[in-house]
Amino acid sequence: MSQPPISSTWRTKRINIHQQYYWVIGEISLWVKCDENTIRLAYAYRSGLEWESPENPPKNLLWHSWPVYHPDQQIRITPIFPDRPVVVKPEVSFRLYPHSSLQSFVRIPIWLQITSVGKKENILITLPSVVLSHTWFGKTTEGELCYWISSGMRHQTEPDPSRIHSAICSIKVVNESDDDLNVEKICLHTESLSMFYDSVQLWSDDIAVSYRGTQDATHIQSSGTPPKESPVAKRISTPRKPQKKGFTAKTFSSIMDLPGLGFTSITG
Amino acid sequence: MKIIDYFNSNSLLTIETVHLLLRLGVLILIGIPLVLIMSKWARQYFTKKYSSQSGMIFGKLISYTGIVVILFSILNEFGFKLTHLLGAAGIIGIAVGFASQTSVSNIISGLFLITEKSFQVDDIITVQGITGVVLSIDVLSVKLRTFDNKMVRIPNETIIKSDVTNVTRFPIRRVDIIVGVAYKEEIAKVRQILLEIAEHNPLCLNEPEPTVVFSDFGSSSLDLKLLIWVEKSQWMTLKNRIMEEIKIAFDREGIEIPFPHLSLYTGSETKPVPVRIAGQDQTEGADNKS
Numbered sequence: 001m002s003q004p005p006i007s008s009t010w011r012t013k014r015i016n017i018h019q020q021y022y023w024v025i026g027e028i029s030l031w032v033k034c035d036e037n038t039i040r041l042a043y044a045y046r047s048g049l050e051w052e053s054p055e056n057p058p059k060n061l062l063w064h065s066w067p068v069y070h071p072d073q074q075i076r077i078t079p080i081f082p083d084r085p086v087v088v089k090p091e092v093s094f095r096l097y098p099h100s101s102l103q104s105f106v107r108i109p110i111w112l113q114i115t116s117v118g119k120k121e122n123i124l125i126t127l128p129s130v131v132l133s134h135t136w137f138g139k140t141t142e143g144e145l146c147y148w149i150s151s152g153m154r155h156q157t158e159p160d161p162s163r164i165h166s167a168i169c170s171i172k173v174v175n176e177s178d179d180d181l182n183v184e185k186i187c188l189h190t191e192s193l194s195m196f197y198d199s200v201q202l203w204s205d206d207i208a209v210s211y212r213g214t215q216d217a218t219h220i221q222s223s224g225t226p227p228k229e230s231p232v233a234k235r236i237s238t239p240r241k242p243q244k245k246g247f248t249a250k251t252f253s254s255i256m257d258l259p260g261l262g263f264t265s266i267t268g
Numbered sequence: 269m270k271i272i273d274y275f276n277s278n279s280l281l282t283i284e285t286v287h288l289l290l291r292l293g294v295l296i297l298i299g300i301p302l303v304l305i306m307s308k309w310a311r312q313y314f315t316k317k318y319s320s321q322s323g324m325i326f327g328k329l330i331s332y333t334g335i336v337v338i339l340f341s342i343l344n345e346f347g348f349k350l351t352h353l354l355g356a357a358g359i360i361g362i363a364v365g366f367a368s369q370t371s372v373s374n375i376i377s378g379l380f381l382i383t384e385k386s387f388q389v390d391d392i393i394t395v396q397g398i399t400g401v402v403l404s405i406d407v408l409s410v411k412l413r414t415f416d417n418k419m420v421r422i423p424n425e426t427i428i429k430s431d432v433t434n435v436t437r438f439p440i441r442r443v444d445i446i447v448g449v450a451y452k453e454e455i456a457k458v459r460q461i462l463l464e465i466a467e468h469n470p471l472c473l474n475e476p477e478p479t480v481v482f483s484d485f486g487s488s489s490l491d492l493k494l495l496i497w498v499e500k501s502q503w504m505t506l507k508n509r510i511m512e513e514i515k516i517a518f519d520r521e522g523i524e525i526p527f528p529h530l531s532l533y534t535g536s537e538t539k540p541v542p543v544r545i546a547g548q549d550q551t552e553g554a555d556n557k558s
Contacts, residue, residue, distance in 0.1 A: 087475070133467075134499065135474035141438050145499050148474040 012076040012117050026129030026165025031057045034073050038065045045131055066124055074117040079110040079202055080237045081190035085146040087135050089185045090153040096175040105157035107166040129165035137187040159201035167202035170227045177213035191240040196226045196233035203227045295338050303334030321388035324404055374408040377424035381405055387434045394433040441500045443507050448489030450524035462494045465513045471506045473497040488528045
């Protein structure tokens with residue numbers, strides 16, 4: 001049984017027959033073992049608790065199995081962004097004056113794409129490293145289901161190798177309109193972002209969100225290249241949903257009515 | 269004897285009759301299956317491309333149009349002219365109209381239902397106390413599948429005249445849970461516990477925010493209402509889980525959920541009236557379980 005060091009988490013790993021492997025990434029623990037015919041995988045989420053004996057997974061675990069097509073079986077865990085947009089609030093709501101901009105950072109818990117690498121590659125399963133709560137971005141009559149990021153948007157960030165389960169998104173909010181922009185929360189379509197890794201930290205490509213007033217939709221541009229904060233980072237995963245270079249979406253929201261009674265209006 | 273001579277000599281089975289039978293055979297044996305296949309294809313295509321509602325409409329449109337065309341073609345083969353039919357239809361129409369008022373009303377109501385789009389195929393609606401999934405909006409009626417797997421046919425006219433609740437029209441729904449706690453409990457503490465339960469349940473939406481409303485001073489309890497929002501497909505799952513989580517949390521925190529009860533007092537300064545059941549030695553308290 002082996003627990004790989006942090007830097008090798010994202011590398012392809014050979015799975016020996018009848019040997020059990022164990023990973024802890026974020027709140028999820030993964031167990032993988034292989035015999036002559038199948039790969040078996042089990043997982044469980046922890047809530048701040050450590051397993052007493054990683055070698056022995058809990059007895060009530062549900063094991064998933066897949067047929068093995070190649071004797072030289074390998075497993076690769078690839079970090080990807082969540083399958084839904086995420087909603088994030090600034091630590092402190094801020095206001096952008098006309099034709100001004102602000103750089104912010106947000107940490108987004110990653111999902112894990114577990115791939116069987118043998119004669120050919122097969123994606124076995126995709127799992128969140130952290131169970132995120134759901135939220136709704138929009139009105140009660142229309143909008144989209146998103147994940148809620150509790151960590152918030154900050155104006156500065158530091159790479160943290162101990163937090164391999166989160167990727168830093170660098171967001172530049174630009175107010176191109178002639179009005180003030182109150183930013184209380186932002187909806188990010190992370191499924192359109194690439195992920196980069198510089199052996200210490202996971203990053204997304206640079207995102208520029210341009211607000212053009214209430215009559216025009218917000219324009220979102222992702223660079224597709226490593227972020228300025230880590231120009232040497234290498235691409236480790238491609239977008240879940242490739243999108244056209246720059247797209248428009250409802251991104252901003254200012255809550256104008258009493259929360260909790262189901263009425264939120266979108267101003268941008 | 270040549271075949272043509274055979275037909276010429278046979279007054280019943282002439283060449284023209286054979287041609288007529290062949291044309292009728294093509295119309296019936298090929299035309300009708302072709303219409304049904306096209307109708308099925310159209311339903312699948314438009315369902316995949318747009319919605320179940322669109323698939324149903326186009327499928328029915330093609331099948332009804334095709335059948336009418338085939339029917340008129342058959343009548344034409346027998347020598348019935350369309351113009352003559354239209355003339356006769358005017359007289360027959362008046363007679364049929366009086367006899368089929370309800371059916372015509374259902375047909376027109378069905379058209380209004382489709383154009384109004386108050387609900388569509390696959391929506392969950394409640395009509396006159398019946399809740400079910402819309403299977404189809406047909407010419408005369410709407411068909412529902414109830415959750416215990418019964419098929420209910422509701423005439424379109426009934427639906428037009430009734431209140432219809434479309435449960436799944438909007439993407440999110442609110443779950444309202446009424447919780448009664450004993451009068452001795454602290455409202456603030458109960459409110460905090462309820463909000464924490466909502467916050468920790470991943471299905472419960474962070475926004476719109478969960479809310480606790482002090483609903484009523486009940487006869488046996490303080491009634492609070494927990495209002496939480498969920499994506500519509502998870503409504504039942506969330507409601508079940510939250511109810512269990514509330515019970516577990518209240519048990520852990522020692523919050524009493526009182527059962528309905530009645531206390532008898534002769535006055536605010538006095539003790540409860542004692543009640544003794546004949547044949548028993550001990551005196552029981554004045555609390556009667558209702």
